[in-house]
Amino acid sequence: MTNAIEFIHVKKEYQEQDVIEDLNLSIRKGELFVLVGESGSGKTTTLKMINRLEKLTDGEIFVNGKDSQAVSDRKLRKDIGYVLQQIALFPTMTVAQNISVIPEMKKMPKSEIKKLTYELLSKVGLKPEDYWKRMPNELSGGEQQRIGILRAVIAQPSIILMDEPFSALDPLSRKQLQDLVLNIHEKFDTTIVFVTHDMNEALKLGDRIAIMSKGKVLQVATPEQIAQNPANDFVRDFFKASLVKNIYDVYIGRVGMVQGYITEKPNQKSMLVDSQETMRAVFKILSKYEYVAVQEGKEILGYLSRQQVISYLSEHEKD
Structure with missing residues (x-):
């Protein structure tokens, strides 16, 4: 299977301190890959290095077979969607206008944008006739997160990065949006890299999971393999502690x-x-x-x- 993203001996330093040490990691094309770990484990830094929001100190990262350091930021990010915990919807734009920002930048025909926006809103349980002209301040947190996800997927990028997108939401909204991510992944066969600190969320979403601690990947495996054969004591304890905590x-x-x-x-x-x-x-x-x-x-x-x-x-x- 072709790799969508590949880290080769990647290193990241902050103030001469190693945050990521010699990271070697392959994420397959069409995979829903989850990076999970405690705060400070390096998972968000790893994610941000993919689209160069964080610049690597040493090593190489290949995105869709191309050296990510050899292309401009604009060209690199053109085919990468990005969803954050705090969705930054444009406050003066309607729901429909927020969703259409990226496809308009890509010169997609307006008729196609309108059709896709209508279809996607319907798929996530937001009636287009009710939400089309709403402003962001008229939406709940879960609704804003839905719009942020639609904005990331409407132009059908080959890769979507998600950085703890649901951690601030209530359990029901979080469950609904997790299901939405699984549906999007199945429908579009998009490569999704998802960051979370919640092992339960990782087990539900991930085709494979990378467990990180102190800038190192301790195990990369399927949810079943991690549950049955944790690589070491840290992985086993992190798995159990997460289940008890939640x-x-x-x-x-x-x-x-x-x-x-x-x-x-x-x-x-x-x-x-x-x-x-x-x-x-x-x-x-x-x-x-x-x-x-x-x-x-x-x-x-x-x-x-x-x-x-x-x-x-x-x-x-x-x-």
């Missing part, structure tokens, strides 16, 4: 899959909850009810007991 933000639908739903409707009263609701919210409900009825769309998937949820929490907190 256990109350796990979705109740996942608990059902792990523990198995009670198939028959219980005699006691139950509270109806969405399958995308978090454990944190459901645990509060179960202080008053013995069961919750888990719903997805209009369908009730099954019932979960208070004891099942407590057992699930206890099992994972021991990890």
Whole structure:
């Protein structure tokens, strides 16, 4: 498989201190590749060196087979989309105008831009007739992030860089946007490099994951390989700590899959909850009810007991 991005003996220094040490890394064309690690691990610096927002100190980076240092910033970034945690939508432009900025720069026909904008807004659950003329200050954080993603993908770049894009959002919005990234990746076969500090997010999204610490890549593998065969103690502990830290933000639908739903409707009263609701919210409900009825769309998937949820929490907190 052809590599979309390749780091060869890349080094990055800040004030004579190594931030990235001798990085050798290949990201395959059409891959959803996740860089995960704690704050200061070097993952964002690695991402930014791809489009030269950070300049490397030594080594080589090849993007789509070309030396990234041998072309202008403009030419390099022309085929690279970029999504940040804090989406910088143009405040004086409407939603449609924000989305059309990059394709207009690429001289895409206006009729095609309009058609694509309409289709993409519809795909992410934002009715074009309602959102077309809205201003950024009229959008929620999750809606702004959707527009930022659409702006990055509408011109169909070969590579999209995403730097902790969902870390400031609530769990439900984060889950919806993670699903959106997976859908975009499947539809356009775009190479996506995604940075996160959340191992659960990395495991959900990544075709492969690179775990970083102190400027070094400790392991590159599929989610299954990392879960089953961590390369060292740091990787194993980071994996487990992430699961424990985020256990109350796990979705109740996942608990059902792990523990198995009670198939028959219980005699006691139950509270109806969405399958995308978090454990944190459901645990509060179960202080008053013995069961919750888990719903997805209009369908009730099954019932979960208070004891099942407590057992699930206890099992994972021991990890």
